[in-house]
Amino acid sequence: MKLPVPVFAAALAAPFLAVSASGHHSYAMFDRGRTDTVVGTVKNFELINPHGWLQLMVRDAQGKEREWSLETGGPGQMARAGWQANTVTPGDKLTALIHPMKEGSYGGQLVSVKLANGQTLESH
Amino acid sequence: MRVLILVAALLAPLPAMAQAWQRYAYPEHGFVVQLPAPPTLTKGQFRTAAGATVPATVYTLNEPDIVFSMTVADFTQTSMNRDAALADAVKAYGATGQIKLNVEERVNQEYGRQLTLVGNDGSRSNVSVFFVNNRLYELQGKALPPEPAAGAGKAVRFQQSLSFVPLGTTGPGHGGPPGQAGPL
Numbered sequence: 211m212k213l214p215v216p217v218f219a220a221a222l223a224a225p226f227l228a229v230s231a232s233g234h235h236s237y238a239m240f241d242r243g244r245t246d247t248v249v250g251t252v253k254n255f256e257l258i259n260p261h262g263w264l265q266l267m268v269r270d271a272q273g274k275e276r277e278w279s280l281e282t283g284g285p286g287q288m289a290r291a292g293w294q295a296n297t298v299t300p301g302d303k304l305t306a307l308i309h310p311m312k313e314g315s316y317g318g319q320l321v322s323v324k325l326a327n328g329q330t331l332e333s334h
Numbered sequence: 335m336r337v338l339i340l341v342a343a344l345l346a347p348l349p350a351m352a353q354a355w356q357r358y359a360y361p362e363h364g365f366v367v368q369l370p371a372p373p374t375l376t377k378g379q380f381r382t383a384a385g386a387t388v389p390a391t392v393y394t395l396n397e398p399d400i401v402f403s404m405t406v407a408d409f410t411q412t413s414m415n416r417d418a419a420l421a422d423a424v425k426a427y428g429a430t431g432q433i434k435l436n437v438e439e440r441v442n443q444e445y446g447r448q449l450t451l452v453g454n455d456g457s458r459s460n461v462s463v464f465f466v467n468n469r470l471y472e473l474q475g476k477a478l479p480p481e482p483a484a485g486a487g488k489a490v491r492f493q494q495s496l497s498f499v500p501l502g503t504t505g506p507g508h509g510g511p512p513g514q515a516g517p518l
Binding site for chain 2: 256274317
């Protein structure tokens with residue numbers, strides 16, 4: 211049986227495309243079946259490869275500010291979702307939806323943010 | 335008086351500033367991590383579960399609330415296999431505290447384990463262990479007691495920043511020399 215060239219090429223490329231689409235690592239540490247809300251102040255936002263980081267200062271139950279590391283999509287994904295490097299800047303207050311770390315540590319995978327002006331931006 | 339004011343201004347605490355993380359690439363060992371400052375490198379020995387020793391390189395960065403470390407143990411002159419190496423590493427961490435989470439994780443094309451560890455010393459760590467090219471990689475972001483919550487977020491970022499690159503390369507986009515900060 212002869213496959214048409216495009217089908218043959220697609221079959222050859224499929225494994226590589228699958229790895230590329232799944233990112234530089236899997237998401238085993240994140241609880242992707244759960245979405246939590248965290249409210250805080252931006253410490254830093256880096257729109258970098260292979261994925262960006264939103265460092266957010268969040269008050270814990272004792273009222274102490276803790277630094278959370280929220281992993282975002284890569285620069286391409288974020289740009290397509292409407293993000294720019296200065297979409298959020300240090301000192302901005304925002305509400306973030308995240309898939310939290312499975313063991314409850316101060317981090318997670320960013321799902322979306324709601325900015326102080328009411329705008330909502332997706333991350334992935 | 336002016337001198338006193340100047341001295342007081344110099345001694346005053348600096349306002350909280352965002353610490354810039356950088357990308358550090360180590361082609362000799364084929365990995366890249368992100369850190370808020372360059373780590374120091376020490377050469378030594380790694381003791382295996384069986385009691386043998388192999389050469390090891392340890393990259394360490396100490397901060398007041400956290401210790402970032404990456405140990406690369408060279409098993410190239412041994413017959414150690416991946417599953418045994420990872421099992422031994424997890425068991426060794428378990429002896430230092432309580433493992434709260436132990437999951438399989440993929441980084442690039444490599445599969446290893448990611449752990450969360452509450453240490454007997456009151457610390458809290460995010461750990462990754464991989465066995466690649468006959469080398470054992472143990473990454474640990476150890477948020478220190480008495481307040482491990484202060485460093486916990488940084489431990490998460492350190493752990494999730496790990497990438498593997500082909501030996502002898504710094505990976506795509508790293509413009510700086512090996513072992514020095516490159517663009518993120």
